[in-house]
Amino acid sequence: MRISIVGTGYVGLVTGLSLASLGHKVICVDNDTKKVNKINNGESPFYEPDISELLKNMLLKKTFYATENLEESVLESEITIIAVGTPSVNDQIDLSFIEKATQQIGAALKEDNKYHVVAVKSTVLPGVTEQIVKPILEKYSQKKIGENIGLCMNPEFLREGSALEDALQPDRIVIGQADSRSGEEFAKIYSKFSCPKIFTNLWTAELIKYAANSLFATLISFANEISRISESTNKIDILDVWTGVHLDKRLSPVVGNKQIKPGMLNYILSGCGFGGSCFPKDIKALASFADHQKTEAKLIKSVIEVNKTQPHRMIVLLKKALGENLKGKRIAILGLTFKPNTDDIRESATFPIIEELISEGAKIICHDPMAYKKYIPTKLKILPINLAVSVNEALKNAEAAMVITGWDEYVKLTPQFFKKNMNKPIVIDGRRIYDKTVFTKAGIIYQGIGL
Ligand code: NAD
Secondary structure, three states: OEEEEEOOOHHHHHHHHHHHHOOOEEEEEOOOHHHHHHHHOOOOOOOOOOHHHHHHHHHHHOOEEEEOOHHHHHHOOOEEEEOOOOOEEOOEEOOHHHHHHHHHHHHHHOOOOOOEEEEEOOOOOOOHHHHHHHHHHHHHHOOOEOOOEEEEEOOOOOOOOOHHHHHHOOOOEEEEEOOHHHHHHHHHHHOOOOOOEEEEOHHHHHHHHHHHHHHHHHHHHHHHHHHHHHHHHOOOOHHHHHHHHHOOOOOOOEEOOEEOOOHHHHHOOOOOOOOOOOHHHHHHHHHHHHHHOOOOOHHHHHHHHHHHHOOHHHHHHHHHHHOOOOOOOEEEEEOOOOOOOOOOOOOOOHHHHHHHHHHOOOEEEEEOOOOOOOOOOHHHHOOOOEEOOOHHHHHOOOOEEEEOOOOHHHHOOOHHHHHHHOOOOEEEEOOOOOOHHHHHHOOOEEEEOOO
């Protein structure tokens, strides 16, 4: 099928490449000229495992290209997917990119004589596709949804760091449809996938995405709240608590003779807080939607509150090890991205930690394997911090190392490495990636979340 995708960020590019690899002809549209040129030159604008190879392959096969020309792309395709950003502004969803993109798609469709399906893939609150996208599309195209145009809402569940794998082997495909013809036509793009396909109305598809994200975020905040209780006793290691909880067969079912560890358990672990481009903004948007609907959302609001204060636990642990006065102390921060295997630093738990350290007068040197490899993001440029080219450089003369992101490169670090590179090694483990006993025995002053 011929597919155009409007918005070529993480979701747009990954979706476009995976659909092209399934044999569709895909045009990815973006209004950022630099991004479009980069993509057409075979360079991914962001880091994601295996994406560069797939991009080069699809460009060579001529089943994929990027452009700024939205109108032409829409007219050359049968399906248009909207994958623009839906950021959070004052804790509310900002729909300006959705509205603008929909107007442009509608105006292009005015000139289209064939049946065309528009699908919203961006994460939008219940009601947005029907109450905002639909009237704009109808107004600008001067056509009727259900007659000459189809409309779907197709939430995306990919996770940065394993985005291609998630897009190519989805757990399920959710298709919210304005009418059955829209759903049927749109589902053809996924005909090669054998996973369950769920057809719902537009509103349900929208809430499925928010419910999924809120569930995982709730598990994380729950795990972090329990770790605070654990820390308050000075008697419990939270890792032992989660081992005991996870072994419940309802969480880790026994299949044959083997007890399996579902991926969900990774969310029932304590750390220094969740971040990223989705969880924080989506949970806040859902809470504000609940307010708008005049329904209580106490639990969802608490998830945000717990997460807001969790990074501060790292400062408490640092002071336990290094003393109350951080003025002039050189602190190494290991990890700027919100999770490993991505270069995305949006809403990373690192930033509230860095800001608190700055306000206490500490000197900060950061390391991350990916966050500033392609270019230095403005967010990092404006902070009074130094960026190290290696972990060794970050640790040199540092009085403490704080591990914020569980990169493999950090997981592999040994106590000997810290001892060799630091005068008096203090390690604050925000992801509990090190063995407390091994590190302590080796002479490291070790503190970790939930200890
Ligand atoms: P992004 O900010 O990385 O990309 C959005 C792109 O849209 C940008 O490149 C921007 O230049 C482009 N754009 C905006 N308006 C445009 C227009 N009128 N015409 C052409 N291009 C335009 O965003 P993202 O991370 O890819 O997220 C997109 C949506 O998908 C969001 O709603 C997000 O919540 C959702 N989502 C994201 C993820 C994720 O892991 N990033 C996962 C699932 C869902």
